[in-house]
Amino acid sequence: MEHLEDNRKCDKFLNFGEVAVGGSSKRAVSVLNNSDAYIDIIFDLPDCLPIFSRPRKRLEPQYEPGSISSSKSKQSPRLGKKDGQLVTIVPKKFTRVPPHQTTQFISTYTPTERMKAFSGKIAYQVQDIVETLCTFKGSCVGPDYTLDKSIIPFGCVILGYSNKQKAMLNNVGDVGGAFKWTFEKYHPCFTITPEHGFVSPGTSAVFTVQFKPSTLGSVFEAKIKCIIGGYKKSLEMQLSGSCIGMPPAVERIEFECPVRSSTKRFINIENPSAQTWRVATTIEGQYFISKNVYVVKPKSVLPCEVSYSPLTMTGKKPHRATIFFAYPEGLGVLYELSGRTTPPLVVDRIQREITCKTLYKETLIVKNWQKRPQSFEVITENSSPSPILYKLEGNPSIEVLGQSERPYTWSIYVLKEGTLHLKVMFRNKETKEYLYYEVILKVLKSPPLDVITLNTCVRKSLTYSITLENPLSRPVTYTAKSTVPELSFVSPQTVPALSESKFVITFLPLTEGESEAHIDLISSDLGIYPYDFKLITRPPVPDQQLFFIARLGQTATQRASVTNTAKATTTLAAQFTEPTAFFIEGNITVSPHTTKEFLVRFEPYEIGTLKSVLTLHSPATGSYAFTLTGTCEPPKPQGPYFIIPGGSTSVTFKNPFLDSTDFRFVVEPAIFSLKNDSQTVYGRCETKIAINLAPLENLEILVDRKYSIAGKLTIYPREERVSHIKWVYYLQGDLNT
DSSP states (O other), X not given: OTTEEESSGGGGEEEEEEEETTOOEEEEEEEEEOSSSOEEEEEEOGGGXXXXXXXXOOOOOOSOXXXXXXOOXXXXXXXXXXXXXXXXXXXXXXXXXXXXXXXEEEEEEOOSSOEEEEEEEEEEEETTEEEEEEEEEEEEEOOOXXXXXXXXXXXXXXXXXXXXXXXXXXXXXXXXXXEEEEESSOXXXXXXXXXXXXXXXXXXXXXXXXXXXXXXXXXXXXXXXXXXTTOOSOEEEEEEEEEEOOOOOSEEEEEEEETXXXXXXXXXXXXXXXXXXXXXXXXXXXXXXXXXXXXXXXXXXXXXXXXXXXXXXXXXXXXXXXXXXXXXXXXXXXXXXXXXXXXXXXXXXXXXXXXXXXXEEEEEEEEOOSSSOEEEEEEEEEOOSSOOOEEEESOSEEEEOTTOEEEEEEEEEEOSSEEXXXXXXXXXXXXXXXXXXXXXXXXXXXXXXXXXXXXXXXXXXXXXXXXXXXXXXXXXXXEEEESSTTEEEOOSEEEOTTXXXXXXXXXOOSSOEEEEEEEEEEETTTEEEEEEEEEEEEOOOOSEEEEEEEETTOOEEEEEEEEOOSSSOEEEEEEESSTTTEEOOSOEEEOTTOEEEEEEEEOOSSSEEEEEEEEEEETTTEEEEEEEEEEEEOOOOEEEEEEOTTXXXXXXXXXXXXXXXXXXXXXXXXTXXXXXXXXXXXXXXXXXXXXXXXXXXXXXTTSOTTSOEEEEEEEEEOSGGGTTOOEEEEEEEOOOO
């Protein structure tokens, strides 16, 4: 009808939207009668109009089936009768609409279950005319859930183990929901995780259902329900299973290793199924370790590693345990494990070169393998092939906290050379568990224990004492060896048990200078005690002091002695610091260990005091020193010299000076005469001066015979330096002959 139209253009298409289950959506539509006449009109779904409810005329078939082929036309989706009940239109009767007036109908969508998006048409009927007025669409959103399984049979499970199965809750609806699992009747053997949660639209929640029986039984059953908020349908799963005892061990696996070490064995697990297995392991017992889960591929064999790491020694009883490989369906296989320990491995093998007579320290790390603190006593065992005396120092025990380590300072003092094979053990006093180090010490000769300085003069003895100790319960004998003969001592020397003694060394040098020496004090029990010496020998203290008195031109002598301390005859050479005034005759030869005297002559060459040091030296005995002090006095008149009248005499005069000197001779009275009144005399040389006396006949008138004839000879040096010195010789004439 061209004169009937929607009052609003938007009413040509009605959208009920997304309506929840149990809800409703209404739409009102106004229709305008644009004609000039009254009309009776009814609105409804096309199949629900009154015209389509009239009885239809039935025609008889005139053709055989299949003689005429007909093609079905493709029609738009529309609501059926069931669907039509969800969309209702009121009023349900004809309505008279005046010309140019409007009328209204209301369409209501009331879904009772979830529906996908749909569309439909609303038509009207005026008399026998039916036409479409508008179209509509809508949908119903709501919850909808499914379980992937409703029955879970667990089969047989070994007591103490479990079988786990997966279940899935699928949210195929349009809204999310919170779920919670409840057992119809609680049974402790069955559990499900998670017990509650939320599942979003279009997602799934995976649950783990576990059957872990605590008692033996042939059948265990339970029913579990999933309650979802806003969802009225019931979702249930039926659970069942049985429990059997642990099967006997199929094999015993033997292990053996040093305590606190580790060894491993392999056990083959076969998966004959077509599914990948996750085999869980359970070990009952200490010191055996394996992975918690092994993944075994289908139709394959996997070697599973089992490690044995004992922390305590076994003794007569081995460590025992079992390992169970739990198969996915709750069955499995059991193995018995048996472990024995051997003594612990050495922590470290230490090799060192040390010197005896010196304290040696080694730091050893003590590790506590237990979780609780342990107290260890320190024990050192000696397995050396030859006996060597030594002394240990350090704490007798050490405390170490659980599963930690601590350094220990081990000290040893070795008395003699050799090789020591030692075992340093840290042992728990209560459990007797221990760890140990092997210490191999190559003990070398001790360095000098001391450097001793001895300082003295030539042939001046000096003593020094060294303390000898004997820590043994029996006497010990020491012998000594020296590198120089100047050090003398008594050897051998015995020290009583558990006591001390003084070892006296005498230093008697024969030559001056500095030198080094070494002495070894040797004991077969206590080893070698080496000492270095620094020997300092100063020049000798003068052995004697000799004093001389002589007049100028004369000599004086003194006796001196020298002792030969050497073991062989020695010849001593003389040396003067003032060689022009003091003299000895040649070298002096002295027999061993004897004393010999010799003369020292003083012959001055000037007036005053002259000093000198006489040194007698030989390589064997060293030097001897003598201090010489000479006093020179002026010449003293000499004579008288007797002369027969008419005769002559000579006076021997020696030039005491070192150089040639001119001398003047003066004789008086005149009855005495000289051949020469002057003469040059070589230094330290003699000359004879002839003196004549006049004949007697010439003397009688001059001299009374009752008295002797006297005169003198005076000698003067011409050199101004010594011109004050004179020599006087008295003369006398002999008238009695």
